[in-house]
Amino acid sequence: MRAPVGVVGTVLALVVAGSCTPQVIASTSEGAGQHTSASPEPSQSVKPTPSPDSLRAPAPAPGSVKPPPDKDGLPPVVADIDTDDRVVFFTIDDGYTKDPKVLEILEERDIPVTPFLTRAAIANDRGYFSRVEEITGQDVQNHTLTHPQLPSRNRSGQKTEICGTDEAFQEWFGQRPWMLRPPYGEWNRDTQLAAQQCGIDYLVMWSVSLPTSQLRYQIGNKLRPGDIILTHWTPSLGPALPAVLDDIKKQGFKIAALQDYLPAR
Numbered sequence: 064m065r066a067p068v069g070v071v072g073t074v075l076a077l078v079v080a081g082s083c084t085p086q087v088i089a090s091t092s093e094g095a096g097q098h099t100s101a102s103p104e105p106s107q108s109v110k111p112t113p114s115p116d117s118l119r120a121p122a123p124a125p126g127s128v129k130p131p132p133d134k135d136g137l138p139p140v141v142a143d144i145d146t147d148d149r150v151v152f153f154t155i156d157d158g159y160t161k162d163p164k165v166l167e168i169l170e171e172r173d174i175p176v177t178p179f180l181t182r183a184a185i186a187n188d189r190g191y192f193s194r195v196e197e198i199t200g201q202d203v204q205n206h207t208l209t210h211p212q213l214p215s216r217n218r219s220g221q222k223t224e225i226c227g228t229d230e231a232f233q234e235w236f237g238q239r240p241w242m243l244r245p246p247y248g249e250w251n252r253d254t255q256l257a258a259q260q261c262g263i264d265y266l267v268m269w270s271v272s273l274p275t276s277q278l279r280y281q282i283g284n285k286l287r288p289g290d291i292i293l294t295h296w297t298p299s300l301g302p303a304l305p306a307v308l309d310d311i312k313k314q315g316f317k318i319a320a321l322q323d324y325l326p327a328r
């Protein structure tokens with residue numbers, strides 16, 4: 064019963080996850096090391112003053128968050144959040160490009176983005192993502208060790224990718240991820256079982272993507288409460304962000320912390 068759902072999800076995901084391709088991975092890997100200036104900054108951090116540009120939503124009222132339905136006791140697959148709050152969620156995947164400009168924007172606009180990181184993509188400069196955690200107050204989450212198409216592996220192979228990342232991030236960042244974004248949005252029942260065995264509580268997909276500079280909606284032509292936006296740590300992210308954030312604001316939304324709505328269980 065679940066297999067066809069997974070297949071449909073996969074096809075959709077492949078269509079929208081434009082920039083999440085092996086080519087991007089290959090080309091950006093070659094540039095490894097070129098963004099070293101963003102490594103942990105000496106503590107010259109100027110206290111950010113609350114800015115009128117802040118897009119951060121207040122934390123949800125206690126008891127107002129509806130947990131996603133939990134079928135068959137497996138980690139639920141979540142593509143958007145069931146909420147009436149005028150909030151959306153901003154998730155950024157992979158981690159090959161470490162652009163200092165993006166850190167500045169995250170700080171200025173005060174947005175709680177959720178990083179779904181691939182271990183191989185960040186190993187050369189994980190300090191950049193420690194800064195992201197400090198600036199946003201969000202924990203890094205799991206996007207596997209090497210970014211494979213998980214359904215092409217057996218359950219044990221999937222477990223290696225998922226548990227290995229959780230263990231590495233626990234050591235590097237001091238917190239074990241509890242959300243998994245399967246690369247390319249591809250997953251099957253073995254992914255859910257492997258994720259569960261690794262302590263993952265949710266498989267997180269998306270309902271809106273930002274392939275380059277404009278939001279692309281899977282449903283309709285504007286944001287809806289609870290949309291999860293997918294984008295990537297790429298060279299185009301910094302240049303695109305200011306206008307995209309203005310667009311989100313103009314549509315009457317703030318950006319909420321995904322981990323407030325999908326807390327560790």
Ligand SMILES: [Zn+2]
Nearest residue numbers: 083156157246
């Ligand atoms: Zn990816």
